[in-house]
Amino acid sequence: MSTLPEPVPETAVTAEPPAARPGSEWLHYAVRNPKLIIGAVVVAVLLAVGLVGPMLLDNGNPNEYVGPQASAPDGTYWMGTTTFGQDVYAQFVHGLRATFLVGVVGGAIAAVIAMLVGFIAGYRGGLVDEVLNMLTNVVLVIPALAVLLIINAYMGVRSVAVQGLFIGLTSWPWAARAIRAQTFSLRTREFVDLARLSGSGTWRIVFREIAPNMSSYLFMMFILLFGGSILIASSLDFIGLGPTEGVSLGLMLQSAQQWSALQLGMWWWFVPPGAGITAIVGALYVANVGLDEVFNPKLRES
């Protein structure tokens, strides 16, 4: 479940020219914001485990049968083994990697589409805006998971990257709408008028004048899209439409469910993957609140 970003009031769009004081003020508040620090550290640690963990393992295949079947965590197998004697820890670190990948790919693609649609609709207005708005509303109403179900079911071979791509293609509408509203309010500012008078083109104005003024907002939006992408992917994996190669946290949950880990009391099989997803997404959300406080002076706790 992705919570919607807090609506940023018009006044919150800090209308200072970019790089006026190279971020010194933000940095000052950032390193003193416990929410941001905690969230960022948790995400960074999990990312490091996902990147480095698989390299430190003896073999590259996390689904290999390595040891005793269904044994509880001990010194050799830190997170125990599955019914098939697979090392849960190996699956977990590989799964973290896949989870971050799906988040980055899905989040980035959704952010790019949202920015294109939002900027153009907000800046151009008129008929272009009407058409793009209609498109946004249509994609918004269609339940993303339902479309992804159909697409994934017909794909014979599925990979994490392709899964991320399709998630990105379906999860951009709310972000596009938010960007459109922001662009709309920035469009009438003096500095934009000035740029227009001096003959800058649409693209130049959007990317040199408008986008930098919402950069903090765009970054926060990307974080939410990233987290949402991870959650959608885990649902897909769990339904049995995950990547056909390798392992992901959602796939681990699926196999634990499928092989009755619950009834057998093998908690070490189904607790880590869900805890991993919750930790990543939760830390992202908390860091996001911290960022909001850093960028938005009104919210700072004095």
Add this chain to the structure above:
Amino acid sequence: MRRYFARKLLVYALTFVVAVTVNWMIPRFMPGDPVAAMVARARVSQPEAAEAMRTYYNNLFGFDEPLWQQYLHFWGALLQGDFGISIWVFPTPVGDVLLDALPYTLALMIPSVLLSWFVGNWIGALSARRKVLDNTVLPAGYLLTAMPYMWIAVILAWALGAKAGWFPLSGGYSLDIQPGWNADFVLDALHHWVLPFLSLFLVALGGWAIGMRNMIIYELESDYSSYLAALGAPQRLIRRYAFRNAVLPQVTGLALQLGVLVAGALVTEIVFAYPGLGSLILASIQNQDFFLLQGAFLFIVIGVLIANFLIDIVYVVVDPRTRTGMAGGTS
């Protein structure tokens, strides 16, 4: 107001057309030959079923016809309520299979969505007022909202079902009971319903509480609140106004969250083997029953469209701007 509804209905009609078109296109334009693959993968034991499948596919896909004709045929069948024949429970029509499962999904979704929304708004509004409460609600809310639905379902099933033994772990009712409108069945069904309901309720609750808290704080900082305070209005009145304004985005949020909530219900059903649409979708994927899957897709889309429309009506009731034709209603 008429314009507002007209625009909405246009969006919904378009959405439906797009959804049906997607449903029609994907099997045709995906790489590979879906018909051969489906007939082969279905591993139908009954020869007449395999034969029926082939003829049905050939009629359905009508490869000898031009594309536009195939498309029109698809619509024609759909408008007659014909979703095809299920392969998994051959020869039951897909529509019947889905209609049997629908009550279970609705029984899970409607109470969990509405209750989590109301309770979440209430908790969020309270926590915007008390610092102590806020410090517990906020972290708990973020934790809940970051949890994947199926995982909280698994954890609850493990703790309250397997460990404590208070609730059954799976199914919509006990196997030794015939579904029917009698006290035995209803109580048994309720017993099975508690855990799936609870998992949906808890995850959604976190999101609503956080959203409401943020909105109330934002409203309390607004000009009209300061103005009221300057006039010497009692805090309670200011809060009431803030609450009424903060509810509007929450109603819009409900519409935005529908897709996520449906997805949550589907995976939760799978965890508990609850006999709703989610379990059907799982079965259709495992058995390569594409008719059932595509029928379920359309059912979900239609359900979400209806829910959206209901939310629009509610929005018109709570937001006077939509009635006076001023700007309002962002969804």
